[in-house]
Amino acid sequence: MYNTKRLLTGTSASILVVALVGLIVLSSGTAYAAPLAAGGFTVEADEIRSDEFLLYPGVGESSEAQATPVVVVEQRGVEIDGLVLTKEQPVDNLPGIDGTIEISFTTDETVEADEQYIKLTGLSAEEATFNGQVINDQYSDDPNQQFQQAAGENAEPEEGLLTDVSGDSPGMVQEDVEIEMVYLASNEISLPGLDVNVEYTDEGT
Numbered sequence: 001m002y003n004t005k006r007l008l009t010g011t012s013a014s015i016l017v018v019a020l021v022g023l024i025v026l027s028s029g030t031a032y033a034a035p036l037a038a039g040g041f042t043v044e045a046d047e048i049r050s051d052e053f054l055l056y057p058g059v060g061e062s063s064e065a066q067a068t069p070v071v072v073v074e075q076r077g078v079e080i081d082g083l084v085l086t087k088e089q090p091v092d093n094l095p096g097i098d099g100t101i102e103i104s105f106t107t108d109e110t111v112e113a114d115e116q117y118i119k120l121t122g123l124s125a126e127e128a129t130f131n132g133q134v135i136n137d138q139y140s141d142d143p144n145q146q147f148q149q150a151a152g153e154n155a156e157p158e159e160g161l162l163t164d165v166s167g168d169s170p171g172m173v174q175e176d177v178e179i180e181m182v183y184l185a186s187n188e189i190s191l192p193g194l195d196v197n198v199e200y201t202d203e204g205t
Contacts, residue, residue: 040121040182043089048177050116051077051169052152053130056144060119062182063089070119070182073146076154077169080111083191091200099203108193119183126176132167 038063058072085105092098132155140146148154152171157163 011159040180043177043179043181043184044084044086045080045081045177046082046175047080048172048174049079049170050075050152050172052154052167053150053172055149057147058119058126058144060121062121062146068121068182071118071119071123073118074116075118075172076115076152078111078113078116078186079170080107080113082110083107097200097202099201101201102199104197104199106195106197107191108195111189111191113186113189115187117183117185118179118181118188120179120181122180124178125172125174129173131169131171132165134165149197 052075054074054163056072058070059067060070061067082205083106086102088100088102091201130151132153133149133151134155134157135149137147138145150167152167152169154171155165155167157165
């Protein structure tokens with residue numbers, strides 16, 4: 001979808017930086033990232049809220065790449081308004097058709113999930129707010145633990161002299177969100193008013 005990498009930051013005081021080959025830059029004013037992998041699927045939402053939020057670099061795969069850098073997001077107590085999930089895929093290898101299909105999942109009420117594990121390659125949000133935000137670059141043999149961003153009740157900052165960071169719920173709120181994902185797992189999720197639609201584009205005509 002994107003041909004060039006973008007590195008954009010907002011002017012707000014709360015800034016999230018993920019330094020994985022320039023993969024993603026987030027701020028509490030605006031959040032942007034440039035997808036590095038082909039394939040995957042898109043999630044759009046009017047608003048996403050989670051009580052607890054944790055972000056760190058990782059690796060994933062898609063329909064067109066066996067391994068690609070990703071940002072892993074783990075969150076608890078998730079609520080999503082205006083969810084739209086879409087996947088566009090060529091179907092030339094299926095018998096009798098030549099073109100692409102787009103599969104879409106939409107809901108007309110608030111989606112609720114207790115825990116989610118996400119691998120994303122790009123994210124943009126009109127507004128992002130973090131409560132109890134902690135960004136931690138630390139020594140570890142595990143690359144997943146060398147850089148982490150947390151928000152909400154799971155925030156555990158080091159003891160400071162002037163700061164008193166504590167997290168309440170929701171830990172993260174994002175508005176007008178578009179996320180490029182390669183993986184999404186939910187422990188338990190409710191999808192009220194779910195509508196699944198398939199659109200076929202015949203490229204042979």
